[in-house]
Amino acid sequence: MKLSNQALGALMLALQESLMNQTDIVPILQGFELEDTGEGLVIKNPPTVHVPNTATTTAATDTPVVK
16 A cells, blocks of 8 residues: 555645644644545545745846846
């Protein structure tokens, strides 16, 4: 039995969520509902990551920024 690409992405989202919020990842993983498909295990209820809107606007210039 293998993880599907979708399941791997869901695991990465769970890890990102726990790191961003400094919370334990175990409850997120325990809540996963798994389904075995031809592509591997699929997580039927993947986590969502909420990112606060901290965007700022700046004046546009014609000078390109080179790093």
